[in-house]
Amino acid sequence: MREIKIFIVVAFFTGVLYWGVEPFAHTQLHPHVESPDYTFDDVKGLDGTKGDAKAGAEIVAANCTACHSIEAVGFPPLMDDATSAASYGVVPPDLGSSGKIYDANYLAAFIKDPASAAKTQHKYTDGAVHPMPSYNWMQPQEIADIVAYLQSIAPKEMTNKEVYQDACQRCHSIKYGDFYGGSMAAKSDVSKYMGKTPPDLSQFIRSRSKNYLHEFINDPQKHLEGTAMPRVGLTLDAETQAIAYLEEVGDSKKAQRESLGGPFLAYLVIFAIFAWLWKTKIWRQVH
């Protein structure tokens, strides 16, 4: 069985080469980071405080709707996107879904001090300030009430695309989401205050692994220290939905690829069997 021995030698060296330039190289090129943390314990958010949605409604009307729209409960945006982007540097998000897509603990910490919750203090030096002011003068109970109110008005279900639009699209375009219509452009040009235009996310599902996306979105500083991208505090569910949208857009043929692969290989196995049988028949005449 010399042929089998030769095959083992060839397969062994091919395997070592593959291991070296793929899995091994990737462990060296992409250092391991800690797993994502969806409790956001590092910031003191709610700290166990229970909020009251009713009280929260009044606080939100008095403090938040001057800049933020909440269309679902009758607070329309006061300016169009272009004007508000020009005034604030970024379009303030509609708060309708905030209670669903952001972790409650994170949301409370963010209201208190946006830059430190987002881990972007390094971008606000020399007098630059985060577009949203800190509400650290509020009582913890009031902040908890706001969070409770936002949770009470949030939709129960959202599509992957809606999550993407609320969580990512204010800064990131994803042009393959609507290649010919152009509706998936970033809502505001944040290049001035971010330092550069955040990348288009159309192919991020191919250029970054799912695991990397989870680690990165959960805490961008872990993989890219000093990046302007804020930690946005998505819940695991919201993050999974946002990544699912990246996959729907960037790898839209995945289902077709995976369902075609099996039958294709099965056909080739049949071909290989018949080819070997034919070869055996022919070679019997000469051996």
Add this chain to the structure above:
Amino acid sequence: MAEIKESFFSAEGLEKRLNGKKFWKTMMTEYWIPKDINFLWAMGVVLATTFMILIVSGIFLLMYYKPDTALAFDSVNYTIMQDVAYGWLFRHMHGVAASVIFLIIYIHMFTGIYYGSYKKGREMIWISGMLLFVTFSAAGFSGYMLPWGQMSYWAAAVITNLFAGGSLEAYGLVEWIRGGFAVGDATLTRFFMLHVFLLPIVIIKLIVVHFYTLRIPHVNNQSAEDIDYDAEAEKYLAGNKKESKVIPFWPVFLSKDFAVLGLFFIFYFYLVFFNYNFAMDPVNFDPANPMVTPAHIYPEWYFLWSYETLRGPFFDMFGMKAGDIGLMIFGLAQGIFVVFPFLDRDPDILPAHKRPKFFIWFWLLIIDLLVLSIYGKLPPTGANAWVGFYATAAFLLLWASLPFITKSDAKARGAL
């Protein structure tokens, strides 16, 4: 010219005009191949088939690809990958075949080295094969540029810059190759031309030459036995198929090739559907951006060993700059395999296991190329840089010792 009276519209008339039966005999049923072979002898047909896959999938890609820096990335990643029916399949087939064909080329090449199929009349096969390797490398490199991703751009920038020749500072040459001061639209369009026109034509011609050069000295066999083809063919045709040491190309040799192809296809299409990132680097799914250098720049796996000889000497030596020494070794690495038949001083054709010192040399070379390939992808810092340095030194020593080692084997055998 002998006049042909049979009608053009009859089978007999066509046969008279084309001489198809004679042609079929010469090329197929009476083209004699040794019987004492193993599956490694099927790699030629596997390569020809993979090249056909590249051509056919390439034609489909060519219908939608746009060689323009503003359009290239989206034409590949949106139009072909998401919009066109089964465009993704053709791209995956093309990208994976381009990578796998190098694996088969290396197996084919080292089979030739192991069994001594490059000397004593077979030099032309070896040289035409190495020319094919060089043109395939150029085709791989130019094709990698076309999706205009980050790795396309930066690999193009790094590799075209090599033509400056280090301290020679031949920047006029680099600009001439790029069509500008930096890699840009002109570079993309000319590499597109090379990839879809000039290089495929050269490859097809070289394949014809490669087959032709093989015809006269005949295919080598597992024990490198010198076969009297006329006598053995006569035996075969007389019906002594079992005693004859030869088999016809069709159907005997090709039946084995098809069997091997069957297994190869399973392997190849498994990669196409389920494991393609090794051939389609994720970094290249970021659009080219001259303002942002990727954290790590590395070539495709099949260039890594020679790339590492470029980086190996990382400090100045012998009054020369590290970069210049690297460039010289890199240049040597590109050409050294071509002169293999002339570095081997052993007058006999024998498989490596019958040449004790050469046998060790062969496996040391394989191991050294593996080390160079693996470290060629890693950042050249700390211990990695030293591994690269010593592996490059070992590479040079191996080649320098080849004439002596082969001579010594021959002397021990009493052949010299």
